[in-house]
Amino acid sequence: MESSLEIRFHGRGGQGVVTAANVLAEAASLENMFSSAFPIYGAERRGAEIESYCRISRTQIRETSPIEEPDVVVILDPTLLKISNPLRGLRKDGKVVINWKGASPSVGFKTYTVDATGIALELKLVKSGWPLVNIVMLGALVKATGVPSLESLKMAIGQEFSGNLGELNKRAVELSFERTFEVEQIVA
Amino acid sequence: MMKVMSGNEAVALAVKLARVGVVGIYPITPQTTIIEELAEMRARGELSADIVRVESEHSAMAVTLGAAVSGVRSFTATSSQGLLYMHEMVWWTSGSRAPLVMVVATRAVGAPWNIWNENTDFMSERDSGWIMAFASTPQEALDLTLQAFRISEDPRVFLPVMVGMDGFILSHTKTNVFIPSQEDVDNFIPPRRQPYVIDPETKESMGNIFPPIYYMKLRQSIHEAITNSEEVIKEVGREYNKISPLGDYGTLNVSYKLDDADYAVVTMGAWSLDAMEAVDKLRENGLNVGLYRVRYIRPWSEKEIRENLGDKRAILVVDRATSLGRGGPLYLELKSTLNIPIKGVVTGLGGVSVGKRDFYSLISRFVEEARYSEVGGVEWYYPGEVKEVELGTPRTAH
Numbered sequence: 092m093e094s095s096l097e098i099r100f101h102g103r104g105g106q107g108v109v110t111a112a113n114v115l116a117e118a119a120s121l122e123n124m125f126s127s128a129f130p131i132y133g134a135e136r137r138g139a140e141i142e143s144y145c146r147i148s149r150t151q152i153r154e155t156s157p158i159e160e161p162d163v164v165v166i167l168d169p170t171l172l173k174i175s176n177p178l179r180g181l182r183k184d185g186k187v188v189i190n191w192k193g194a195s196p197s198v199g200f201k202t203y204t205v206d207a208t209g210i211a212l213e214l215k216l217v218k219s220g221w222p223l224v225n226i227v228m229l230g231a232l233v234k235a236t237g238v239p240s241l242e243s244l245k246m247a248i249g250q251e252f253s254g255n256l257g258e259l260n261k262r263a264v265e266l267s268f269e270r271t272f273e274v275e276q277i278v279a
Numbered sequence: 280m281m282k283v284m285s286g287n288e289a290v291a292l293a294v295k296l297a298r299v300g301v302v303g304i305y306p307i308t309p310q311t312t313i314i315e316e317l318a319e320m321r322a323r324g325e326l327s328a329d330i331v332r333v334e335s336e337h338s339a340m341a342v343t344l345g346a347a348v349s350g351v352r353s354f355t356a357t358s359s360q361g362l363l364y365m366h367e368m369v370w371w372t373s374g375s376r377a378p379l380v381m382v383v384a385t386r387a388v389g390a391p392w393n394i395w396n397e398n399t400d401f402m403s404e405r406d407s408g409w410i411m412a413f414a415s416t417p418q419e420a421l422d423l424t425l426q427a428f429r430i431s432e433d434p435r436v437f438l439p440v441m442v443g444m445d446g447f448i449l450s451h452t453k454t455n456v457f458i459p460s461q462e463d464v465d466n467f468i469p470p471r472r473q474p475y476v477i478d479p480e481t482k483e484s485m486g487n488i489f490p491p492i493y494y495m496k497l498r499q500s501i502h503e504a505i506t507n508s509e510e511v512i513k514e515v516g517r518e519y520n521k522i523s524p525l526g527d528y529g530t531l532n533v534s535y536k537l538d539d540a541d542y543a544v545v546t547m548g549a550w551s552l553d554a555m556e557a558v559d560k561l562r563e564n565g566l567n568v569g570l571y572r573v574r575y576i577r578p579w580s581e582k583e584i585r586e587n588l589g590d591k592r593a594i595l596v597v598d599r600a601t602s603l604g605r606g607g608p609l610y611l612e613l614k615s616t617l618n619i620p621i622k623g624v625v626t627g628l629g630g631v632s633v634g635k636r637d638f639y640s641l642i643s644r645f646v647e648e649a650r651y652s653e654v655g656g657v658e659w660y661y662p663g664e665v666k667e668v669e670l671g672t673p674r675t676a677h
Contacts, residue, residue: 112453153555
């Protein structure tokens with residue numbers, strides 16, 4: 092990582108988009124980096140499009156506004172690519188980390204795919220019928236950026252979730268780290 | 280110890296560390312997670328305070344005030360409509376010279392409904408006789424809350440303290456916060472002492488009718504307690520610096536790159552940090568600017584403000600609040616303090632997002648104006664794409 096990293100998460104209400112950014116911020120802080128995590132709040136509804144943000148830096152973070160030019164975009168629900176523009180403002184050398192099964196989507200950026208839904212179902216990480224993909228995606232993010240380490244991520248997961256849920260999510264990031272594919276995109 | 284936490288979590292932790300005895304609670308976004316966290320601490324057995332659930336903010340302050348006058352350290356939190364509904368009890372509390380602490384996570388006031396950040400709710404209490412501080416980070420929210428208990432209970436002050444923080448931008452942003460140890464906080468905040476306690480067993484009473492001259496004298500005593508609290512706040516701040524390695528509380532307000540600056544921008548709250556980014560960038564590009572962050576709106580430190588801003592060629596005051604028809608409250612306060620050209624900007628209302636690029640553009644344009652003309656007046660600034668604002672009266676036919 093250079094001096095700082097700006098990550099934007101896209102998903103739907105109920106998927107844990109906010110928690111993903113929070114856990115990432117905690118994991119970065121365990122490596123003595125500065126971090127901040129926050130979502131856009133509105134009238135939260137299950138299934139509605141949600142954004143959250145995480146800044147990680149070696150120096151104090153002073154920006155408080157939403158991330159408009161991210162280094163990395165993490166997409167929890169790939170259907171969002173069709174209905175909105177989660178890639179808006181992504182830097183030219185930016186990365187996309189996406190929950191995706193099968194042949195990689197062509198989005199014009201360096202892309203990392205992981206079948207997070209499959210991993211969540213495999214581990215029975217399901218709540219109210221929804222696969223919990225938020226933490227799974229963090230394993231793929233770590234694979235894509237190297238920040239933070241998988242160990243710190245697992246430690247942060249342990250702090251956020253107690254008991255079996257913590258253990259399952261730790262296992263989930265190990266699996267997603269292993270099963271993330273890097274796809275070099277040809278700019279259309 | 281460092282921990283990643285939101286502004287609301289940081290405040291709840293400060294309240295716990297201060298060994299508060301009573302918390303009056305009523306929920307309202309974006310403050311709610313403060314009282315939720317306190318209730319959960321109580322449920323886990325980490326907090327011994329009585330959590331008193333009431334039916335409104337008016338009663339939340341009444342309970343908190345009742346606890347305070349009966350000798351118990353007490354706390355409450357609110358936002359927006361809740362603060363307005365509580366308004367009457369806010370005045371009863373300062374008029375009773377009752378030491379207690381309230382945190383306000385700021386939010387726009389309806390109508391129309393809007394849950395997002397704006398400081399007008401907090402600023403609208405500035406005539407109510409409270410000490411009023413405003414945080415710029417979750418860290419500062421924790422630090423100012425802890426200091427608030429000690430300032431409030433100092434016999435030279437004996438007034439309630441209101442700590443404000445930007446709703447969502449601070450209340451819900453998780454970032455690194457240093458937490459002082461319980462032992463350090465215990466030494467920092469001594470056990471509560473007050474000269475009287477309202478108790479059924481004693482003959483003390485409060486809230487009686489005061490004839491005119493006594494009433495006016497009481498009002499003057501509050502006025503003087505507020506102006507004199509400046510020294511107490513600095514003293515408490517210096518003490519706090521000893522238990523927090525990050526602390527910079529020896530002054531009421533905060534200067535950034537002001538010493539050699541010809542022009543200055545004045546702000547309050549979280550976006551001061553975005554403005555600092557802009558100041559750095561403007562300096563790289565040869566503009567000699569600095570920033571002054573107001574941390575205490577009451578007391579209003581005329582001395583500090585004159586010392587830091589009195590020699591500037593002109594200043595730009597950016598408010599996230601309005602006194603409708605007059606401009607921003609900070610702008611009005613500075614106009615009454617300094618005899619230099621001052622321009623006001625009102626922006627960021629109702630959650631309008633204002634970032635470092637907006638500050639860059641506002642400040643650079645201001646310096647251009649100030650170089651060649653006498654600046655003044657108030658501008659309503661809309662960031663980004665909004666170039667023209669149509670201001671229709673909703674009920675007139677178009």
